Amino acid sequence: MRVYLTGGGTGGHVYPGLAVAEALRAECEERGIALELLWVGAEGGMEADLVAREEIAFRGLQAGALRGTGPGGMLRGSQRLWNGARQARALLRQSRPDAIMATGGYVSVPLMLAARREGVPSLLYLPDMEPGWAVRMLARWADRVAVSFQGVASYFAPEKVMVSGYPVRRALLEGASFAARQRLGLDDDLTLLVFGGSRGARSINRAVGANLAELCRAAQVVHVSGSGDHDEMSRLADSLDAERRARYHLYPYLHEEMTDALLAANLVVARAGAGTLGEFPAVGLPSVLVPYPHAGAHQAVNAAYLADRGAAVVIDDGDLAERLAPVVLDLLRDGGRRAAMAAAAGRLAVPDAARTIAQTLIQLGNAGQEASWSR
Numbered sequence: 001m002r003v004y005l006t007g008g009g010t011g012g013h014v015y016p017g018l019a020v021a022e023a024l025r026a027e028c029e030e031r032g033i034a035l036e037l038l039w040v041g042a043e044g045g046m047e048a049d050l051v052a053r054e055e056i057a058f059r060g061l062q063a064g065a066l067r068g069t070g071p072g073g074m075l076r077g078s079q080r081l082w083n084g085a086r087q088a089r090a091l092l093r094q095s096r097p098d099a100i101m102a103t104g105g106y107v108s109v110p111l112m113l114a115a116r117r118e119g120v121p122s123l124l125y126l127p128d129m130e131p132g133w134a135v136r137m138l139a140r141w142a143d144r145v146a147v148s149f150q151g152v153a154s155y156f157a158p159e160k161v162m163v164s165g166y167p168v169r170r171a172l173l174e175g176a177s178f179a180a181r182q183r184l185g186l187d188d189d190l191t192l193l194v195f196g197g198s199r200g201a202r203s204i205n206r207a208v209g210a211n212l213a214e215l216c217r218a219a220q221v222v223h224v225s226g227s228g229d230h231d232e233m234s235r236l237a238d239s240l241d242a243e244r245r246a247r248y249h250l251y252p253y254l255h256e257e258m259t260d261a262l263l264a265a266n267l268v269v270a271r272a273g274a275g276t277l278g279e280f281p282a283v284g285l286p287s288v289l290v291p292y293p294h295a296g297a298h299q300a301v302n303a304a305y306l307a308d309r310g311a312a313v314v315i316d317d318g319d320l321a322e323r324l325a326p327v328v329l330d331l332l333r334d335g336g337r338r339a340a341m342a343a344a345a346g347r348l349a350v351p352d353a354a355r356t357i358a359q360t361l362i363q364l365g366n367a368g369q370e371a372s373w374s375r
Contacts, residue, residue: 001033001365002095005056006040006111007103008047012274016127017103018054019167023354024361033362038097040088042107053255061087063107084110092118098365101125101357102142104135116141121364125357127166127274129301131155143364146357148277148350149305164357165350166278171259173282173351180263184249186220190332193265195224195254201271203320204290205229208269209236211325216244218332222261227252267331267338269324272303272314280311281348286341287312288327290320310344 005021007013021037028035041047043060051058062084088110100115100122102108108124115122124142126135129152136155139145145156146164153161181188192215196204205225208215209232215221225233230252237248254261262268262283270276272289280287289312291299306312313331315323331338 001028001099001362002036002038002097003361003365004038004040004097004100004111005103006100006108007105008041008045008107009105010046010273011050012127013103013105013108014047014050015169015275016125016167016278017101018050018056019169019354020101020125020357020361021054021056022169023167023358027355027358027362031362038095040091040107040111042105045107047107050255059091061091061107061110063105063110081106081109085113088114089117092120096120099123099361101361102138103127104132104138106134108138109134112138112141121367123357123361123364125164125167126152127277128152128298129277129305130298132298144360146360148353162356162360164360165353166274166281167354167357168278168282169259169354172262172279173349175259175263175283177263180260183260184222184257184264186222186249186264190219191222191265191267192219192328192332193222193224193261193268194270195258195261195268196226196271201226201290201292202229203317204269204271204324205233207320207324209233210321212236212248213240213244214325215328216240216247218329219266220247220249222249222251222265224251224254224258224261267328269328272299272306274298274302276312277302277305277348278350278353280306281345282351284342284346284349286331286338286345288324288331289314290317293317306345306348309348311341311348312345 005017007017025035038057038059039051040059040061042063048058062080092114097120100120102112102124112122122142123144123146124138125146139156145161147153148166150163153163194208233250237245237250262279262285265285268285269288272291289303291303303314307314313327
C-alpha cells in the first residue's frame with residue numbers, strides 16, 4: 001500500500017502526521033501489508049528535516065500563503081500554489097498512491113487538489129479547535145475529515161467527519177518520567193519545561209530571562225529557546241551563580257529528546273499550538289499557556305479548551321513580564337493544584353487516536369486500490 005502524507009510550516013502540522021505514520025507502519029506490519037510512505041511538503045520547508053529523521057521519503061512542492069500577505073504576496077502565493085498543483089498532479093500520475101493524508105498548512109493544498117482531480121482517496125486531519133481558511137477549503141475535497149474533539153465536528157459535513165482524538169507518538173504514552181530525566185541528565189527533582197514551539201517564542205524567553213534566578217531556585221529548568229534567542233539566554237545563564245546554573249538546561253531545539261522533556265516535566269510554559277491539545281494530555285502535564293497573539297484565534301481557543309477543563313492557566317502575551325513569575329512560582333509551590341491539573345489533562349488523552357486514523361487510511365487505501373483495478 002502506498003500512502004502520501006502532506007502538511008508543514010510548523011511542527012503542529014508535522015508531528016500528528018508522524019504519529020500516524022508510526023501507527024500505519026505498526027498496523028500494516030500486523031496485517032502483513034507492504035507499506036510505502038512519502039511525505040509531500042514545501043520546497044525548503046522545515047518539515048523536510050523532521051520527516052528525514054523518521055526515515056520517510058520526502059518530496060518538495062511549491063506552495064505559498066494567500067491570506068495576510070498583501071496584494072503582491074497574494075499574487076506570488078497564488079502562482080506558487082498553481083505551480084505546486086501542477087507538480088502534485090504530475091507526481092500522482094507518475095506514482096499514484098492508494099490514499100493521502102493531510103495535516104494542514106498551505107503546502108497541503110496542491111496535493112489535496114491534485115488528489116481530488118485524480119480520484120485519489122484522501123483524509124484531512126484538523127489538530128486545532130477551529131478550522132482555518134486552508135482547512136475549510138481542503139475539507140471540501142477530502143473524503144474523510146478527522147478531528148480531535150467532538151465540538152469541532154460541527155464545522156464539517158456529518159457524512160465525512162470522524163472524531164479521532166489527537167494522534168501522538170507511542171513513546172509519549174509508554175515512557176517513564178524517571179528514565180526520561182536520566183536521559184536528559186536531570187535530577188529527580190521538580191522540573192519546569194519552557195518552550196515556544198518549533199521556532200521559539202521571544203516574549204516567553206525574555207520573561208523567563210528576567211526571572212531566571214528565581215525560577216532556577218524553585219525548580220530545575222529545561223528551556224527550549226529556539227535558535228534566535230539561544231545566545232542571549234546563554235549569556236544570562238552564565239551570569240547565574242554555580243548552584244542555579246547547574247539547574248538550568250538550555251537547548252536551541254529538541255528533536256527526539258522533546259519526548260523526554262515532556263515526560264520529565266512537572267509543569268510546562270508554552271504557546272498554545274495544536275500540539276498542546278494532544279501531547280500535554282498524553283503525559284498528564286499541567287501547563288501555563290501563552291497564546292501567540294498573531295495566530296488568529298486558533299491558539300486562544302486551544303488554550304481556553306485546556307483551561308476550561310482545569311488542565312491549564314492562560315496568560316496573555318502582553319501580560320507575560322508582570323504575570324509569568326508569580327503564576328509559575330505559585331504552581332511550582334502548590335503540589336496539590338499541580339496534581340489536580342495533571343489529572344484533568346490526563347482525562348483528555350485519547351491513546352488510540354493515531355491507530356484510529358491509520359486504520360481509516362488503510363480502509364481508504366483499500367477502496368482506492370479497488371477503484372484503480374476497476375478502471
